[in-house]
Amino acid sequence: MKATWEKLENNQGVLTIEVEEARVDKAIDQAFAKVVKKVNVPGFRKGKVPRKIFEARFGVESLYQDALDIILPEAYTEAVAETGIDPVDRPEVDVEQMGKGQTLVFKATVTVKPEVKLGDYKGLTVEEKDFSVNDEAVEEELKQMQNRSAELVVLEDDAVIEKGDYAIIDFKGFVDGEAFEGGEAENYQLEVGSGTFIPGFEDQVIGVKKGEEKEITVTFPEDYHAQELAGKEAVFQVKVNEIKRKNLPELDDEFAKDVSEFDTLDELKADIKNKLEEKAKTDAENYKKESLIEKATENAEINLPEVMIENEVNHMVNDFAQRLQFQGMNLDLYYQFTGLDEEKLREQFQGDAEKRVRTTLVLEAIGKAENVEVTDEDVNQELEELSKQYNRPVDELSKIFGARDNMESLKNDIRIRKTIDLLVENSK
Numbered sequence: 222m223k224a225t226w227e228k229l230e231n232n233q234g235v236l237t238i239e240v241e242e243a244r245v246d247k248a249i250d251q252a253f254a255k256v257v258k259k260v261n262v263p264g265f266r267k268g269k270v271p272r273k274i275f276e277a278r279f280g281v282e283s284l285y286q287d288a289l290d291i292i293l294p295e296a297y298t299e300a301v302a303e304t305g306i307d308p309v310d311r312p313e314v315d316v317e318q319m320g321k322g323q324t325l326v327f328k329a330t331v332t333v334k335p336e337v338k339l340g341d342y343k344g345l346t347v348e349e350k351d352f353s354v355n356d357e358a359v360e361e362e363l364k365q366m367q368n369r370s371a372e373l374v375v376l377e378d379d380a381v382i383e384k385g386d387y388a389i390i391d392f393k394g395f396v397d398g399e400a401f402e403g404g405e406a407e408n409y410q411l412e413v414g415s416g417t418f419i420p421g422f423e424d425q426v427i428g429v430k431k432g433e434e435k436e437i438t439v440t441f442p443e444d445y446h447a448q449e450l451a452g453k454e455a456v457f458q459v460k461v462n463e464i465k466r467k468n469l470p471e472l473d474d475e476f477a478k479d480v481s482e483f484d485t486l487d488e489l490k491a492d493i494k495n496k497l498e499e500k501a502k503t504d505a506e507n508y509k510k511e512s513l514i515e516k517a518t519e520n521a522e523i524n525l526p527e528v529m530i531e532n533e534v535n536h537m538v539n540d541f542a543q544r545l546q547f548q549g550m551n552l553d554l555y556y557q558f559t560g561l562d563e564e565k566l567r568e569q570f571q572g573d574a575e576k577r578v579r580t581t582l583v584l585e586a587i588g589k590a591e592n593v594e595v596t597d598e599d600v601n602q603e604l605e606e607l608s609k610q611y612n613r614p615v616d617e618l619s620k621i622f623g624a625r626d627n628m629e630s631l632k633n634d635i636r637i638r639k640t641i642d643l644l645v646e647n648s649k
Contacts, residue, residue, distance in 0.1 A: 222239065224304050238297065238327055251291055337583055385413065389461070525575065530574050595632045603634075
């Protein structure tokens with residue numbers, strides 16, 4: 222087999238592939254063995270039609286498509302390896318010559334990974350950012366623990382709603398005097414001040430007593446997911462059925478014993494500070510890495526193929542759908558609840574997808590320019606870490622990653638991390 226690569230514009234090129242006659246004839250023979258089992262010819266049992274009779278009746282050309290289905294995938298894969306190109310999309314194939322006893326000639330128009338023109342990526346400066354942990358941060362974390370441990374208590378009849386309360390309400394919404402779909406509920410629990418309702422609604426509920434009714438007027442945001450309501454004024458008839466308020470536990474030694482393994486509040490505070498400092502250290506490291514990656518990516522020049530962005534969007538949508546399934550939901554239900562559709566969801570992912578693709582290409586190019594290598598020791602260390610993370614034996618993980626594609630993916634992840642470490646080591 223012979224393969225030649227001719228580069229065109231916009232990350233495209235033409236792969237011309239020639240396959241020798243013997244291989245073509247063998248594929249035609251394989252195609253006949255497959256097809257003959259399905260054809261009916263009077264006087265012959267199915268599968269027993271002689272080759273000459275078959276070709277006289279149907280023509281040898283009738284076997285060409287099945288023969289191509291056998292040859293093309295293998296020949297294309299071999300040609301990609303031989304020429305060293307890196308396709309990012311399925312090729313468009315044009316067969317120029319095909320026949321028994323002839324060389325097969327076909328051309329594949331291929332979109333490949335773009336060339337990356339690197340800019341500065343060494344000696345980059347990261348702006349300082351304060352990640353220190355102060356007493357206020359410790360107190361804030363302690364308050365959150367206190368809130369999580371609070372009990373909801375039903376208030377007396379003369380109580381009024383305050384910010385932070387949970388109001389159990391009935392409501393019905395009207396636009397231009399007409400009730401609208403999704404604007405009605407009974408015994409709905411609203412956390413007042415959470416910002417989960419239409420802007421302005423929660424503020425107007427404050428001060429209302431249990432059993433009272435109130436008419437609330439709000440305006441839907443211009444970007445509201447339901448287009449028929451976007452920007453319109455709505456009137457809600459609201460009735461307060463019940464008010465619940467958090468009963469916060471005292472912040473003392475008993476509280477520390479209830480929520481942790483410590484005996485005193487001071488010990489709990491010290492532990493909170495230690496954990497916050499560990500998190501701050503990780504956050505500072507991630508901030509530095511992300512800043513350097515962003516700057517190195519901004520300094521590079523890439524003409525991104527649209528198909529790479531679309532493929533990444535597909536990956537992100539599939540990943541999002543899987544996360545929804547873990548929450549007991551699917552995409553159809555999500556679309557109903559949010560008013561979005563597939564097109565709008567894909568639009569939301571578009572920007573991040575382009576950023577991800579661009580960043581990955583730049584890091585790969587830097588790794589290549591700096592000859593970043595992944596050793597067997599690196600792989601073994603990675604498998605050890607994965608073993609601890611997923612609580613699975615190293616031998617089992619070794620078998621999983623033994624497959625060529627899985628191992629390449631693992632090595633690529635390691636190479637990317639080592640490249641990021643290189644950026645950090647060479648930064649200011």
